[in-house]
Structures are given as structure tokens and as C-alpha cells.
Amino acid sequence: MSAIIALGCIAALIAVAAVATGIGRWPGASRLVYGAVLAVAVTAFANSLLHLIGAADAPALVLPIGLPGLGAHVRVDALAAFFLCVVNFGAAIASLYAIGYGQHEPFPLRILPFFPAFVAAMNLVVVADDAFTLLLAWEFMSLASWAMVVAHHEEPANMRAGYIYLVMASFGTLTLLLAFGLLAGGDGAYSFAAIRAARHSPLIAGLALVLALIGTGSKAGLVPLHVWLPLAHPAAPSHVSALLSGVMTKVAIYGFVRIAFDLMPQPSTWSSMVVLALGGITAALGVLYALMQQDLKRLLANSTVENVGIVFIGLGLAMAFRANQMSAAAALALTAALLHVLNHSLFKSLLFFGAGAVLTATHERNMDRLGGLIHRMPVSAFAFLIGCAAISALPPLNGFVSEWLTFQAILVSTQVAQWGLKFLIPTVGALLALAAALAAACFVKAFGITFLGRARSPAAEAAREVDGFSRTAMLVLAALCLLAGVLPGVLIDLLAPAVQGLVGDRMPVQTSLRWLSIVPVAESRSSYNGLVILAFFLCAGGLTATFIHRFATRATRRSAIWDCGYPSTASTTQYSGSSFAMPIRRVFGTTVFQVREMVDMPRPGELRPARFHVKVFDPFWRMVYGPVARLAWALAQRLNGLQFLTIRQYLSLTVTTLILLLVAVVLWR
Amino acid sequence: MALIGDFAAQALQMFLVLLVAPLILGITRKVKARLLRRRGPSIGLPYRDLWKLMHKEAVLAPNASWIYRVAPYLIFAATWVAAALVPTYATGLLFSWSADLIAIVALIATARFALALAGMDVGTAFGGIGSSREMLISSLAEPATLLIVFTVALVAGTTQLSAIAVHMVHDPVGLRVSLGLALFAFVLVAVAENARIPIDNPATHLELTMVHEAMVLEYSGRHLAMIEAAAALKLVLYFSLLICIFVPFGIATTDKSFAALAIGIAAYLGKLLVLAIALPIGETAVAKMRVFRYPIFLGGAFAAAALAVFLLFVSQSF
Numbered sequence: 001m002s003a004i005i006a007l008g009c010i011a012a013l014i015a016v017a018a019v020a021t022g023i024g025r026w027p028g029a030s031r032l033v034y035g036a037v038l039a040v041a042v043t044a045f046a047n048s049l050l051h052l053i054g055a056a057d058a059p060a061l062v063l064p065i066g067l068p069g070l071g072a073h074v075r076v077d078a079l080a081a082f083f084l085c086v087v088n089f090g091a092a093i094a095s096l097y098a099i100g101y102g103q104h105e106p107f108p109l110r111i112l113p114f115f116p117a118f119v120a121a122m123n124l125v126v127v128a129d130d131a132f133t134l135l136l137a138w139e140f141m142s143l144a145s146w147a148m149v150v151a152h153h154e155e156p157a158n159m160r161a162g163y164i165y166l167v168m169a170s171f172g173t174l175t176l177l178l179a180f181g182l183l184a185g186g187d188g189a190y191s192f193a194a195i196r197a198a199r200h201s202p203l204i205a206g207l208a209l210v211l212a213l214i215g216t217g218s219k220a221g222l223v224p225l226h227v228w229l230p231l232a233h234p235a236a237p238s239h240v241s242a243l244l245s246g247v248m249t250k251v252a253i254y255g256f257v258r259i260a261f262d263l264m265p266q267p268s269t270w271s272s273m274v275v276l277a278l279g280g281i282t283a284a285l286g287v288l289y290a291l292m293q294q295d296l297k298r299l300l301a302n303s304t305v306e307n308v309g310i311v312f313i314g315l316g317l318a319m320a321f322r323a324n325q326m327s328a329a330a331a332l333a334l335t336a337a338l339l340h341v342l343n344h345s346l347f348k349s350l351l352f353f354g355a356g357a358v359l360t361a362t363h364e365r366n367m368d369r370l371g372g373l374i375h376r377m378p379v380s381a382f383a384f385l386i387g388c389a390a391i392s393a394l395p396p397l398n399g400f401v402s403e404w405l406t407f408q409a410i411l412v413s414t415q416v417a418q419w420g421l422k423f424l425i426p427t428v429g430a431l432l433a434l435a436a437a438l439a440a441a442c443f444v445k446a447f448g449i450t451f452l453g454r455a456r457s458p459a460a461e462a463a464r465e466v467d468g469f470s471r472t473a474m475l476v477l478a479a480l481c482l483l484a485g486v487l488p489g490v491l492i493d494l495l496a497p498a499v500q501g502l503v504g505d506r507m508p509v510q511t512s513l514r515w516l517s518i519v520p521v522a523e524s525r526s527s528y529n530g531l532v533i534l535a536f537f538l539c540a541g542g543l544t545a546t547f548i549h550r551f552a553t554r555a556t557r558r559s560a561i562w563d564c565g566y567p568s569t570a571s572t573t574q575y576s577g578s579s580f581a582m583p584i585r586r587v588f589g590t591t592v593f594q595v596r597e598m599v600d601m602p603r604p605g606e607l608r609p610a611r612f613h614v615k616v617f618d619p620f621w622r623m624v625y626g627p628v629a630r631l632a633w634a635l636a637q638r639l640n641g642l643q644f645l646t647i648r649q650y651l652s653l654t655v656t657t658l659i660l661l662l663v664a665v666v667l668w669r
Numbered sequence: 670m671a672l673i674g675d676f677a678a679q680a681l682q683m684f685l686v687l688l689v690a691p692l693i694l695g696i697t698r699k700v701k702a703r704l705l706r707r708r709g710p711s712i713g714l715p716y717r718d719l720w721k722l723m724h725k726e727a728v729l730a731p732n733a734s735w736i737y738r739v740a741p742y743l744i745f746a747a748t749w750v751a752a753a754l755v756p757t758y759a760t761g762l763l764f765s766w767s768a769d770l771i772a773i774v775a776l777i778a779t780a781r782f783a784l785a786l787a788g789m790d791v792g793t794a795f796g797g798i799g800s801s802r803e804m805l806i807s808s809l810a811e812p813a814t815l816l817i818v819f820t821v822a823l824v825a826g827t828t829q830l831s832a833i834a835v836h837m838v839h840d841p842v843g844l845r846v847s848l849g850l851a852l853f854a855f856v857l858v859a860v861a862e863n864a865r866i867p868i869d870n871p872a873t874h875l876e877l878t879m880v881h882e883a884m885v886l887e888y889s890g891r892h893l894a895m896i897e898a899a900a901a902l903k904l905v906l907y908f909s910l911l912i913c914i915f916v917p918f919g920i921a922t923t924d925k926s927f928a929a930l931a932i933g934i935a936a937y938l939g940k941l942l943v944l945a946i947a948l949p950i951g952e953t954a955v956a957k958m959r960v961f962r963y964p965i966f967l968g969g970a971f972a973a974a975a976l977a978v979f980l981l982f983v984s985q986s987f
Binding site for chain 2: 371372374375385389392393394395400404407408410411414422423425426429430433434436437438440441444445447448449452453454515517526527528529532533536537540541544545548552553555556557558559560561562563564567568571573574575579580581582583584586587
């Protein structure tokens with residue numbers, strides 16, 4: 001039943017996309033389209049949430065479309081239902097935001113048709129139950145999002161981002177195609193049930209897993225396949241950026257979970273080590289990149305890379321525990337990863353909405369030209385602050401819960417038998433701790449430079465608060481960040497059927513514990529209670545404030561800034577984003593990013609201005625992508641000659657190829 | 670009736686740390702002054718300072734936002750909650766299960782997050798420099814702290830502080846290489862986190878060397894009182910953590926009789942006194958460091974803690 005409703009929602013979204021193409025130029029079209037997407041997404045969300053609560057396993061549905069003899073298989077199991085919840089909630093809240101925000105779009109026709117199509121494609125990826133449907137939806141998702149990334153193609157940077165995105169997306173789909181090809185075997189049994197039933201040799205399984213990791217990792221932003229993400233995600237309008245960062249990366253993670261945990265047999269130890277190591281490196285590098293950015297949206301996109309790393313750490317741990325037959329620990333690690341998927345989709349959407357609000361109000365993304373916005377945009381500032389605290393893993397908000405669970409999963413891992421894992425897991429733990437600490441620094445910078453201090457430009461001075469729809473969307477997300485932080489047990493129990501289906505075990509039932517605490521594994525004596533922490537916070541802070549105001553003094557006076565006696569009225573004397581990150585850039589950046597700081601100081605008496613310039617290199621551009629691009633270019637130059645042959649030469653080329661292929665087939669058999 | 674007793678025990682712990690915090694600060698200042706051959710202020714001065722500041726009017730910059738006014742209470746609340754959840758004189762208190770060691774580290778991070786934002790609120794260069802450096806120190810110290818947490822959790826089999834203290838008291842833990850390394854790392858981290866020499870100088874008014882004082886430069890009156898109280902509480906919090914994890918002896922565990930609790934309180938206060946005297950001795954023996962030497966100092970802590978964790982992953986008997 002729920003699969004039919006899900007399909008109905010997808011069809012409705014495609015219909016909305018078609019209608020949007022027709023009415024896109026009407027003045028009220030954007031409200032209409034986003035309103036329709038909101039309605040459909042809420043329906044789809046409710047449907048999948050009910051399915052998740054009911055925990056009923058739906059049978060596969062076969063539609064008579066798609067490849068002949070295969071059809072399109074569709075199925076909503078607990079895992080798919082969870083990801084449908086994430087996708088559709090993200091889409092619904094983005095539509096709500098866009099009802100207001102979309103008004104500012106100068107070319108609505110470049111966004112409106114693609115937005116519903118993109119949401120439909122993401123839904124279809126999750127409900128797909130055969131490789132062909134999944135790959136088709138995957139490619140559809142890539143193209144729809146690409147169209148929105150290059151919507152504002154007047155800017156050359158956006159075109160470049162779109163180009164790199166397209167190349168990486170095609171490459172990712174290619175590797176996914178090969179992975180499914182290997183898994184399906186020679187008979188071409190592409191339905192997931194057949195893939196699950198097939199037996200693979202360890203070599204084929206390992207190869208397929210690596211290909212799947214590359215394919216899904218390139219979409220999710222796993223280092224070193226992350227390079228397109230910080231370029232492409234910020235290029236789109238902010239509600240689309242929120243969907244790209246908050247939701248599409250989750251669909252990519254869904255792809256990996258589906259292949260690695262559901263379709264493939266027990267993972268080998270080395271594959272879990274690869275995933276763990278990549279996850280750890282991604283988490284630490286992603287947040288370091290984020291710290292170096294002055295562009296608010298690019299900072300957020302880089303922090304997405306970090307959070308994807310954290311999710312992959314959880315997934316890698318779950319794979320390692322599965323390989324060691326530690327099912328309770330595997331359930332803990334997988335729950336932590338899935339919970340972080342949900343949490344990240346909440347606070348990253350919120351933060352991108354906040355960045356979009358700032359962009360609307362000031363037309364400025366560079367933090368070094370913002371500042372003091374808390375006075376002019378109080379609601380956006382408050383919501384953005386909650387998002388910053390949540391993503392910095394501060395209790396009692398939601399980001400802390402999933403990181404806490406990941407740390408607990410690391411702590412139950414001393415029984416793994418392999419030496420490689422024994423050394424890798426604590427290293428990854430240290431990287432995760434580093435990422436958490438740097439994330440706090442990064443978001444102090446993001447909030448402090450953008451919203452606090454004094455305005456650094458006339459645009460920031462003249463900022464106005466955004467419309468009611470945008471504010472509502474942000475406040476709803478902020479409230480959910482708090483709610484998911486204080487009542488995580490409910491979410492963990494909701495995730496249990498999905499986890500049970502994948503690793504054969506689940507975390508202990510949380511909602512029956514006293515005062516709604518959470519515990520990682522049954523025999524563990526560790527526990528955490530966000531609700532009590534919040535209550536303590538409010539009591540301690542509130543009582544102290546009341547006490548002091550009541551019994552001491554509440555006198556307050558406004559007076560000039562002191563600043564050690566030398567206050568400066570120039571807003572440029574404040575710390576900027578670049579100067580805030582300088583100590584961390586010096587400590588971590590010189591080796592990782594080959595940071596070059598160039599200071600051009602005029603001599604006394606000279607009248608030219610002093611200049612300061614920072615160059616940050618991404619090592620992966622130089623080490624991986626530069627050589628690959630040069631090689632591709634050189635090959636293309638060579639092959640260019642093939643475009644200008646005579647008909648005789650073309651024919652002989654075709655015949656030679658045919659003969660070679662036939663020989664290959666004969667030899668292979 | 671039992672519930673009331675439990676509440677009373679928890680409340681006693683909350684107010685014990687709060688009441689003792691300014692005293693500990695006073696003792697460290699006095700000892701430091703004596704070591705420098707000064708007479709030094711009386712031990713009770715921090716109490717009188719706090720009282721005085723609380724009754725003074727708060728002066729706000731014209732462009733101070735609500736963050737600037739809320740942050741002091743938030744910092745104070747977060748630090749106080751964290752300090753109240755570390756077992757001091759007895760284990761297994763009413764709310765001891767609500768936050769484990771990781772959560773306490775994160776609560777300190779919450780307080781620091783609020784403090785760093787408050788430093789940037791008015792938009793002065795000093796506030797910015799303080800916040801920026803504070804976040805540098807935390808990004809170096811927090812990984813080390815979490816590795817110390819890992820070490821202790823691997824030895825005791827839990828991250829719950831109460832259970833760790835019970836484990837250390839009752840089970841024959843013995844002298845462990847890993848715990849020794851963790852203790853060394855913990856001392857370095859505690860020095861850095863509490864803005865003591867050689868990382869920061871709590872008594873400085875040389876603007877360019879200060880971190881914590883630069884962030885709170887604009888604060889006055891009751892807001893400053895809250896921040897000062899939070900700083901004193903944070904020192905006690907780190908002392909309590911050290912006592913609870915590494916030398917919990919004397920703490921009331923299973924026996925909750927009046928005598929056992931009294932012994933617990935006496936042992937706790939005695940150990941606090943020793944630490945409050947040891948800290949200024951250490952501080953007077955070293956010189957303040959340049960900012961860009963912090964990574965060496967805290968990297969040492971990180972390396973020691975990482976070594977301890979690796980040893981424990983290799984064998985639980987280290």
C-alpha cells in the first residue's frame with residue numbers, strides 16, 4: 001500500500017514539474033509550484049513515517065515499464081521508509097522556505113520545473129528495487145540537480161562548478177553501473193532480490209564494493225571525490241543548496257547502505273577498513289576546508305563533506321563489527337550513522353536557509369562584508385545560531401547525540417580481532433574528536449563574523465528580515481534540532497526496524513528507560529539524557545538570572561565601547577573571517593593545504609595600500625585531478641584526428657573493431 | 670523519603686562545588702603571591718569580588734545584542750551543570766546517569782562556544798583575537814581530552830563517571846602505564862583549558878598575550894561576576910575530574926551512611942587543597958608560551974593520550 005502511495009507521490013511530482021514548465025512565467029507560479037510540492041512531500045512524508053512506525057514489510061511491486069523482461073521493481077522496506085522520511089521532510093521544508101524565498105528568483109523558469117523533478121528522482125532512487133530503476137533515477141537526480149546548479153550560468157564560476165559536477169556525476173554513475181553489473185553476474189538478474197540471492201566470489205564482491213563506494217561516495221562528497229561539492233552546492237539557489245547538501249548526499253549514503261549492507265554478503269575486514277579510513281579523513285579534512293572559507297555557503301558545503309565523513313565512520317564501524325560477528329555493536333554503529341543522516345539533514349537545511357536569508361537581505365555571501373546582522377535579522381539569527389550549535393555537537397541539541405553514539409561505538413570496539421582495525425579505530429576516533437572540535441571553531445566563525453559585531457558593508461547595514469514563510473521554515477527546523485536532541489530515544493526506536501533488517505540486531509529499546517535516557521548497548525553502563533541536561537540548563541541559568549536580578553541588581557547602562565581605551569569606529573578593525581581562522585590555518589593548514597600568506601607592506605611614507613593575500617591549495621586537485629585532467633586532455637588531442645577521416649577509413653575502423661571484439665569473445669569463452 | 674534524601678545529596682553536590690570554587694581560586698592566588706614573595710590578597714577575596722560585581726550596574730556597549738547579555742548566564746549554567754555532574758564526595762547520585770564523561774566535555778564546549786560568541790558580539794579587535802585563540806586552543810585540547818576519555822573508558826569499561834570512580838576504588842586497577850599517560854595528558858589539557866600559565870596568564874593585563882581576558886574585556890557588573898564565577902567553577906570542575914578519575918579514594922560508594930559521606934567530603938576538600946597548592950607551584954616554575962608554541966604543548970598531551978589508547982587497544986592489561 002505504502003509503495004503505491006509513494007509511487008503516486010512521485011507521479012504527482014512529475015506532473016507538477018510538467019505543469020511548472022507551462023506556467024513558469026506566470027507571476028504567482030512559484031508560490032503555486034512550491035505549494036504543490038509542499039503538499040505532495042508532506043503526504044509522502046506522512047506515508048513513509050506511518051510505514052516506519054507500523055514496520056510492515058511491503059512486498060515488491062513490479063511495474064510493466066522499464067527494460068523488457070525486467071520491468072520496474074518498487075519496494076518500500078524499513079530502510080527505504082526511513083530515507084523517504086528524510087528526503088520528503090527535507091523537500092517539504094525546503095518548499096515551505098521557497099514559497100517565500102523563491103519570490104526573489106529572477107529566472108523562475110530555470111528552477112521551477114526542475115525542483116519537483118529533482119524531488120521525484122530522489123524518491124524514486126529510494127523506492128527502486130532493481131538496479132536499472134535505481135540507476136535511471138540516480139542519473140535523473142544528477143541531471144535535475146545539475147540544471148539547478150547552472151541556473152545562474154551568467155557567472156563563470158557557476159558554469160565551471162556545473163561542468164565539474166557533471167563530469168563527477170557521470171563518473172559516479174559509471175562506477176555504480178559497473179558495480180551492479182558485477183553483482184548481477186552474467187545472467188543479468190538486475191532485481192535486488194536476485195542480486196541478494198546470488199553468490200559472489202570474494203574478489204567480485206570486493207571489486208563491486210569498491211566501485212559502489214566510488215559511485216556513491218562521489219555523490220556524497222567522500223574525500224578524494226569531494227571536489228565538485230563545495231563548488232556546486234553553493235552555486236544553486238539556497239533552498240536548492242539545502243536540498244543538495246541536506247538531502248541528496250543522504251540519498252547517496254542510502255545507495256551505499258543498500259549495496260554494502262543489504263545486497264552484499266558479510267563484508268570483509270579490509271573493506272570496512274577502507275570505509276573507516278576514508279570516513280575519518282573526510283571528516284577531518286572537510287571541516288578544515290570549511291574553516292578556510294570566507295564564503296558562507298561554501299563553508300556550509302564543506303561542512304557537509306565533514307558530516308558525510310562522520311556518517312561513513314559509523315558505517316565503516318558497522319561493517320567492521322559485522323565482519324567480526326559483533327551484531328549488537330554493529331547495530332549501535334549503524335544507528336549512530338543513520339541518526340546522523342537525519343540530524344545532518346535537519347541542521348544543514350536550516351543553515352543553508354539562514355545563508356539564503358542573509359543572501360536575500362544583503363546580496364552578499366562573503367562573510368568579510370557582513371556583520372551585525374543579529375540586530376536587523378533577529379529571527380534568522382536565532383535560528384542560524386541553533387543550527388550552528390547543533391552542528392557543533394553541543395548538548396542538549398541533536399548533533400551531539402549522534403556523535404555521542406559514534407564515540408560509544410568506537411569504545412565497544414576493543415574486541416575486534418584484526419590488528420589493522422585495532423590501530424585504525426582509535427585513529428579514526430581521534431580524527432572524529434578533531435573534527436568535532438574544529439567544527440565548533442568553524443561555526444563560531446560562521447555565526448560570529450556574519451551575525452555579530454558591526455556591519456562591514458553598507459549592504460549589511462541595510463539588511464532587512466526575510467519573509468514569514470522563510471522564518472517559519474527556519475524556526476520549525478530549529479525546534480526539531482532541539483526536540484531530536486532531548487528525545488533521541490524515540491528516533492532510535494524508530495530506526496530499529498531498519499537496523500534490524502540490515503545487521504540482524506538492534507539497539508536496546510530506549511523509550512522504556514527511565515526519564516527517557518539513551519544507552520548504547522544493553523550491558524553498557526553509559527547513558528545520556530538530553531532532557532535532564534536541558535532541564536538543568538534552564539534551572540541553573542534561569543534561577544541564577546532571577547536571583548541576581550531580584551536580590552542584587554538589574555541596573556543596566558549603555559555606554560561607549562571600552563576596548564582598552566582605544567575604541568575604533570572603523571568596522572574594518574574588527575576581526576574578519578580570515579583573521580579568525582588564521583591561527584588554525586597556521587597550525588593545520590601549512591602542511592595540509594600548503595597555505596601561502598603573502599603580505600605586501602608599503603614602506604613608511606609610501607602611499608599605496610598594504611595588501612594581504614592568502615592562497616589555499618586543495619592537495620587533491622594537484623595530486624589527483626590535475627594529472628587526470630591533463631591525461632584526458634592529451635588523449636583527447638590525440639583522438640581528435642579521428643573526427644576528420646574519410647568514409648573508407650571509418651569503415652575499416654569499424655570492421656577492425658568488430659573483428660577485435662569477436663576475437664575477444666572467442667578467447668573469453 | 671528516599672527520593673528526598675537523593676535530591677538533598679545531589680543538591681549538596683551542586684552547592685558544594687559552587688561554594689568551594691571561589692575559595693580554591695583564592696588559595697591559588699595566595700600561594701602564588703607567597704611564592705613570588707608578595708603578601709597577596711586574603712583567601713576570601715574572590716567571594717567579596719563576586720559579591721561586589723553582582724551589585725554593580727552592568728555597562729553594555731551600544732551595539733551589544735541579546736547574546737552578550739544571555740551568554741554569561743549560559744556559560745555559568747553550562748559550567749555549573751557540568752561541575753555538578755562530576756562525582757565529588759559520593760558516587761551514584763540521583764542524576765549521575767544523565768551525563769557521562771563525553772557529555773561533560775561537550776558541556777564545557779557549550780560554555781566555550783557561548784563565551785567565544787560573546788567575545789565577538791561587540792565587534793572589537795580584542796574580543797575577536799580572544800575568541801579566535803580560544804577556539805585554536807580548544808581545537809587542540811579537545812581531541813586530547815577525548816582520547817583521555819577513551820583511555821579511562823577502556824580501563825573502566827564505561828564512560829559514566831560514577832561507575833569509573835567505583836571501578837577505580839573497588840577493582841584492583843593497579844599502576845597502569847595507560848592511566849599514567851592519561852594523567853600526564855590531563856594535566857596539560859587542564860592547564861590549557863583553564864587559561865593558566867604557560868598557555869594564558871589569568872593575572873595579565875598585557876593585552877596581546879591574553880586569551881580569556883581579551884574575550885571578556887567589555888564585560889562588567891553582574892555579567893562579569895557570572896563569567897568570573899564560571900571560570901572559578903571550571904577550575905574546580907577540572908580538579909574534580911582529576912580527583913574522580915585518578916584518585917577517587919575516600920569517595921562514598923556503596924556505604925551511604927553519614928560518616929562515609931563526611932569522609933567523602935573531607936577527602937574531596939583535602940585533595941582540592943593539595944591541587945590548589947600544586948597548581949601555582951607549577952605555574953611559577955614555567956614561563957608563558959608564545960601562541961604558536963601551543964600546538965607543541967597540546968600536541969604533547971594528544972600524543973600521550975593517543976599512545977595510551979593504542980596501548981589499550983593492543984592489550985587491556987596496559
